[in-house]
Amino acid sequence: MSLTAPASATATPALPVSLNGVGRSFTAVDGERIVLRDVELRIAPGEIVALLGPSGCGKSTLLRQISGLDRPTSGSLTIDGSRVAPADQRCAVAFQEPRLLPWRTVARNIELGLPRGTDRKRGAERVSELLELVQLGHAAGQKPREISGGMAQRVSLARALARGPGVLLLDEPFGALDALTRLTMQDLLIDIHRAEPATIVLVTHDVDEALALADRVVLLGTRFDRPGATISRIIDVPGARPRDRASTVLARLRAQLLEALGVPSHHGR
Amino acid sequence: MSFDERGGASVLRHSGSEGRRAASLFGFADSFGFSAAGTALSETDGADGRGLPARAVALGLVVPVALFALWWVAAEFSAIPDYLLPSPAQVVNAGIELAQAGLLGTYIAISLQRVFIGFAIGTSIGLALGALVGLSRTASLLLSSTLGAIRAVPSLAWVPLLTIYLGIYETPKITLIAIGAAFPVFTTVAGALRHVDPYLVEAGRAFGLSRGRLLTTVQLPAVVPSIVSGLRLALAQAWLFLVAAELIASSMGLGFLLTDSQNNGRMDRIYLAILLLAILGKTTDALIGLVEKALLRRWG
Numbered sequence: 118m119s120l121t122a123p124a125s126a127t128a129t130p131a132l133p134v135s136l137n138g139v140g141r142s143f144t145a146v147d148g149e150r151i152v153l154r155d156v157e158l159r160i161a162p163g164e165i166v167a168l169l170g171p172s173g174c175g176k177s178t179l180l181r182q183i184s185g186l187d188r189p190t191s192g193s194l195t196i197d198g199s200r201v202a203p204a205d206q207r208c209a210v211a212f213q214e215p216r217l218l219p220w221r222t223v224a225r226n227i228e229l230g231l232p233r234g235t236d237r238k239r240g241a242e243r244v245s246e247l248l249e250l251v252q253l254g255h256a257a258g259q260k261p262r263e264i265s266g267g268m269a270q271r272v273s274l275a276r277a278l279a280r281g282p283g284v285l286l287l288d289e290p291f292g293a294l295d296a297l298t299r300l301t302m303q304d305l306l307i308d309i310h311r312a313e314p315a316t317i318v319l320v321t322h323d324v325d326e327a328l329a330l331a332d333r334v335v336l337l338g339t340r341f342d343r344p345g346a347t348i349s350r351i352i353d354v355p356g357a358r359p360r361d362r363a364s365t366v367l368a369r370l371r372a373q374l375l376e377a378l379g380v381p382s383h384h385g386r
Numbered sequence: 387m388s389f390d391e392r393g394g395a396s397v398l399r400h401s402g403s404e405g406r407r408a409a410s411l412f413g414f415a416d417s418f419g420f421s422a423a424g425t426a427l428s429e430t431d432g433a434d435g436r437g438l439p440a441r442a443v444a445l446g447l448v449v450p451v452a453l454f455a456l457w458w459v460a461a462e463f464s465a466i467p468d469y470l471l472p473s474p475a476q477v478v479n480a481g482i483e484l485a486q487a488g489l490l491g492t493y494i495a496i497s498l499q500r501v502f503i504g505f506a507i508g509t510s511i512g513l514a515l516g517a518l519v520g521l522s523r524t525a526s527l528l529l530s531s532t533l534g535a536i537r538a539v540p541s542l543a544w545v546p547l548l549t550i551y552l553g554i555y556e557t558p559k560i561t562l563i564a565i566g567a568a569f570p571v572f573t574t575v576a577g578a579l580r581h582v583d584p585y586l587v588e589a590g591r592a593f594g595l596s597r598g599r600l601l602t603t604v605q606l607p608a609v610v611p612s613i614v615s616g617l618r619l620a621l622a623q624a625w626l627f628l629v630a631a632e633l634i635a636s637s638m639g640l641g642f643l644l645t646d647s648q649n650n651g652r653m654d655r656i657y658l659a660i661l662l663l664a665i666l667g668k669t670t671d672a673l674i675g676l677v678e679k680a681l682l683r684r685w686g
Binding site for chain 2 (some may be wrong): 173184186204206208210211212216218229230232233276280326
């Protein structure tokens with residue numbers, strides 16, 4: 118395992134990610150169940166990619182392949198040219214659930230994300246820097262059960278950022294939040310990416326979220342005649358962030374994506 | 387005083403005929419131990435860090451006070467002879483008498499010492515084995531059935547073996563108590579570790595925690611409540627096994643006081659020993675209750 122990440126994140130460059138014919142199948146009672154097949158994708162350093170697709174299509178499974186928490190049954194993945202290690206430390210994950218340790222304070226939870234061997238003083242500085250970044254300076258000493266769901270997700274995000282990851286993996290991080298908090302969090306993520314430009318892979322089933330955040334939207338889908346999801350479409354999203362949520366260009370892309378997901382968009386009626 | 391002239395050996399001679407009685411007393415102590423843990427648990431629940439309300443204290447005292455009054459009335463004003471039911475005053479006098487002979491303090495101290503040493507050793511072993519079996523599937527498959535079988539052996543069944551191998555002094559007694567204390571911790575910890583939120587464990591792994599650090603950072607803190615309830619059960623077991631050990635082969639301690647008084651027909655001392663066991667058991671349980679509160683505030 119390479120532990121090259123320095124204590125201060127600002128020094129860590131964003132890393133390119135490459136997925137080469139990635140497939141993943143699980144052995145079920147009635148034989149093999151193919152979840153993913155032939156996923157082929159190159160992600161540039163600093164790019165934000167949104168993985169979009171219907172529920173249960175394997176988006177999270179693909180994210181777990183990149184993080185090294187799960188291994189592909191076929192194909193390979195590399196980060197910065199070298200193979201993804203088990204629980205690869207060049208990545209950091211913010212999960213769908215905040216997954217905070219309930220007995221630790223907010224600050225101590227963020228500390229968990231620091232690279233091993235960070236010295237105490239540097240670590241404390243980094244944690245308070247991150248608390249400011251996610252606007253939780255006032256909640257440093259609180260326990261997870263004392264804070265709201267939106268705050269918990271921000272802690273989870275700060276924990277993922279703590280090591281200054283080369284690749285930041287976000288698994289529907291705002292999925293459980295209310296609509297307004299979600300918009301605020303999206304803006305926050307844009308700010309964070311500007312301050313610390315990591316490569317970001319974001320899993321979402323929210324078309325608007327994908328269009329607001331991503332440079333490219335990667336659509337995962339299953340063809341009726343073949344089991345296993347693969348990339349069905351890649352859409353480049355124009356415009357610098359933060360984007361006008363009401364832009365007509367985005368509206369057209371939104372209609373296309375919804376159509377591709379099998380939802381009538383009623384656009385242009 | 388006939389008490390001083392009796393040695394451990396004479397007790398050993400009686401051990402055969404006493405087996406049944408010891409077993410029934412063991413059973414009694416069993417229900418006692420667990421109810422002690424039970425009441426104290428509900429107390430901490432009610433308290434919830436805000437101190438016991440006066441009403442809870444008052445209600446908790448109703449039954450003991452009533453029992454004491456009933457005892458006193460029955461002993462003083464009924465036809466039951468003293469050698470079957472001593473009065474509270476006689477029991478207190480028996481205590482004073484033993485204390486003046488320098489025996490009461492010694493007996494209490496030696497029993498406490500045995501319980502604490504056996505408890506410390508047994509719970510450490512239980513924690514280590516519980517962690518092993520709870521975390522490793524291989525270890526679980528390898529050890530679970532064996533440990534389950536050892537656990538199924540009744541405490542008194544170990545006594546002859548331990549006496550032959552380890553003699554009649556402290557080692558066999560502490561070993562017996564350690565056996566008794568190990569299993570509740572082992573069972574609760576192994577079970578709890580198997581059910582630690584897999585999401586938290588995965589998060590720990592994702593942030594680069596090695597197996598050892600994962601254990602100390604995520605898994606053990608997550609099972610602190612289970613460890614504490616295991617410790618509580620272990621303490622009750624330690625007192626049970628103490629009496630079992632002291633009934634059979636000893637010349638000191640509260641269990642010995644029970645056997646010895648039975649042989650001498652000293653009903654007042656039997657009552658004294660039982661009351662002391664109740665008070666000591668309850669007090670040590672309350673101490674663990676305090677530890678529990680502190681730990682749960684930190685880790686709960």
